[in-house]
Amino acid sequence: MQDHVGIAGMGTYLPKRYLSAKELASLIGIDEKVIVEKFGIKGKYVPAEDDTTSHMGIMAAREAIKNARIDPEEIDVVIWNGAQHKDYPCWLACTKVAHEISAKRAWAFDMEAMCGSMIVGLQVARSIMLSERNVNTVLLVSGYRNVDLVNHSYKPTSFMFDIGASGAAVVLRKNLGQNVLLGVSSIVDGSFAEDCIVPVGGTKKWPMKPEDLDEYYFHLVDPESFKERLNSVTLKNFYSVIDDALMKSGFSRKDISYLAILHFKRSAHLEVLAELGLREDQSFYLEDYGHMGQNDQIFSLQEGLKRGRIKDGDVIVLVGAGVGWTWNAAVLRWGKMRQPIMW
Known part of the structure; x- marks a missing residue:
């Protein structure tokens, strides 16, 4: 059977704070009906002070590991494919994630393709896994709070008014036999x-x-x-x-x-x-x-x-x-x- 890579587990995280369409409409200064029907949102999650970009990714990673039913020490590589807007400028989130989830054997790096990063991350992870014999389990981790960089009173970027915050993570396994990329x-x-x-x-x-x-x-x-x-x-x-x-x-x-x-x-x-x-x-x-x-x-x-x-x-x-x-x-x-x- 040809080597392949499959999704073994997924995890997500949402902040507790929720901004309703009514609240967003008041913030922007337009009708709530426009938010729901044109922008297409009934509300969105926005970060609290402790919802740093890495924290949201870490919380999602823990859920993905639990969902995949693996030990964190089975992870060979941690790839941060979350946002560039992280806890600190010019900073690696991947090493923070690996430490916090006890992926003690893993090496790690950050990558970025803006909102295409999950899909590009899947391709990068698969390429590593199929080319490296000793890489069998990869964790993709993403935190996202670019909502911080959206000015709701600046109308030219109204297409970004739907942006919220969250974390997401995926555990990939070589030759899993299911959920194949x-x-x-x-x-x-x-x-x-x-x-x-x-x-x-x-x-x-x-x-x-x-x-x-x-x-x-x-x-x-x-x-x-x-x-x-x-x-x-x-x-x-x-x-x-x-x-x-x-x-x-x-x-x-x-x-x-x-x-x-x-x-x-x-x-x-x-x-x-x-x-x-x-x-x-x-x-x-x-x-x-x-x-x-x-x-x-x-x-x-x-x-x-x-x-x-x-x-x-x-x-x-x-x-x-x-x-x-x-x-x-x-x-x-x-x-x-x-x-x-x-x-």
Whole structure:
């Protein structure tokens, strides 16, 4: 049997604080109905003071380890694929995670592909596991609280008003025999690299001045141009990575059983389902969570399993995208292996 990598366990974490659509509408200064119907959220989780980025990842990691029924000392590698906005600037979260969960044998590193990081992390982890004979168990860990960098009074980034906070983690095992990761595909377009940025705090504007603190949030350099250009390519690129990941897995759109897709506005979610020929119950709309970056796909998988929307043998497509700009898709065959592995 060809070597393969499967998902052995998943874990998530949510802060206790919940910001309802009514509260968000009051904060932004628009009608609650617009928040629910257009933005597509009934509310979102926001971090308390002790919900640091690493803490949320650590809590999710502990749940994933418990779900996988493994000892932390079985973990060979810890990969932090959470947000760059971490507890401290210029800091490794992976070593903190490994220490806190007692993964005493593991080596570790941080990686980042913005909100595509969970899907890219799956591909990176699998590549390491299949190329290194002594790497059999990898833990992907993500904490996400980029909501700190969203100014709700700055209307040009209104597409980010759905952003919340959470943690997510995945335990991967070599030759697990179930929940197998198949094809993965990514596209990037660097023409968007400096369109949506936090304009202060980096080396392009250093040292910081006291007044820079007032600008420490996401800005759009040219809002009208950005939206026009992104709208012209984003759905096309979503479909491109989905089709490519399916092709690499030996499948096509007609084989999709469940779509674990990032949270974005309701109309776009429904448009993607229609394009792929899927019913609404073949996905899960994260309206009670909002957009939690790279964690969205794991929350969607958990909801799909809990609600009986995912069954053994199902072909699952994970879909994400990240500022910068990147589009990503991965295919899973859920349940026990039924056919030779292809990618």
